[in-house]
Amino acid sequence: MDLPHTDPRWSDVDDYIVAHLIGEDPVLEACLAANAAAGLPPIDVSATQGRMLELLARAIQAKNILEIGTLGGYSTICLARSLSDEGRLVTLELEPDFAAVARENIERAGQGRRVEILVGEAIQSLTDIRKSDATPFDFVFIDADKQNYATYLDHAVQLARPGAMLIFDNVVREGGIVDPQSDDPKVPGTRELYQALVNHPKVDATAVQTVGSKKWDGFLLAIVR
Numbered sequence: 001m002d003l004p005h006t007d008p009r010w011s012d013v014d015d016y017i018v019a020h021l022i023g024e025d026p027v028l029e030a031c032l033a034a035n036a037a038a039g040l041p042p043i044d045v046s047a048t049q050g051r052m053l054e055l056l057a058r059a060i061q062a063k064n065i066l067e068i069g070t071l072g073g074y075s076t077i078c079l080a081r082s083l084s085d086e087g088r089l090v091t092l093e094l095e096p097d098f099a100a101v102a103r104e105n106i107e108r109a110g111q112g113r114r115v116e117i118l119v120g121e122a123i124q125s126l127t128d129i130r131k132s133d134a135t136p137f138d139f140v141f142i143d144a145d146k147q148n149y150a151t152y153l154d155h156a157v158q159l160a161r162p163g164a165m166l167i168f169d170n171v172v173r174e175g176g177i178v179d180p181q182s183d184d185p186k187v188p189g190t191r192e193l194y195q196a197l198v199n200h201p202k203v204d205a206t207a208v209q210t211v212g213s214k215k216w217d218g219f220l221l222a223i224v225r
């Protein structure tokens with residue numbers, strides 16, 4: 001399977017959507033500029049995806065949000081914007097240097113008070129959170145190493161309240177999930193996530209394919225019963 005997995009119109013349409021529905025966002029633009037200056041990989045969610053995360057979290061009136069995979073905090077800022085004054089967001093990041101960039105971006109966005117970054121292996125941080133008496137999460141965004149997606153699902157289900165929303169990023173990978181020849185090292189972990197969700201006793205899920213400035217990929221949306 002050797003398709004041209006991009007089309008310039010996908011980005012043009014994203015620009016059109018941003019121009020009409022989102023507008024200029026100097027705070028998020030400064031975040032992307034700081035990330036680039038620090039040499040972070042440009043793998044943040046897009047502006048349209050970030051706004052979708054914000055609106056989904058707002059729709060369920062999430063008060064406690066968990067994010068796995070902070071990078072420079074672009075999606076963190078989007079999600080934090082959905083929160084009311086009492087809302088809290090915990091985000092997990094392996095790389096201390098990325099977390100430092102994220103911390104500055106989040107402060108500049110005026111979201112510093114309600115965001116906590118836990119630095120280290122996400123599985124360790126999740127284990128620690130489970131041992132604490134933290135309030136269950138209403139919304140979980142999973143966007144770290146795809147190899148551990150099925151493990152993150154298990155933790156998210158344990159840490160979330162009934163009715164909580166879980167969103168996984170990058171679940172289509174330019175069609176790699178259905179390509180037996182795929183050599184994308186992130187595909188097997190993504191398939192394990194789908195496999196774990198077959199007749200899952202506690203989770204209802206769907207996934208929607210997307211194209212745009214982030215190429216052909218998709219979000220998986222799940223609700224904990």
Ligand code: SAH
Nearest residue numbers: 044045069071074075094121122143144145
């Ligand atoms: N959510 C971000 C993008 C995250 S990119 C945004 O949209 O703005 C994925 C991030 O997961 C990277 O910063 C990477 O360092 C982090 N990561 C990878 N493996 C991890 C692990 N085992 N534990 C915690 N974070 C991890």
Ligand code: DHB
Nearest residue numbers: 043044045143144169170
């Ligand atoms: C990669 C990771 C992401 O979370 C993403 O949205 C795009 C790409 C990556 O590791 O290649």
Ligand code: MG
Nearest residue numbers: 043143169170
């Ligand atoms: Mg992603």
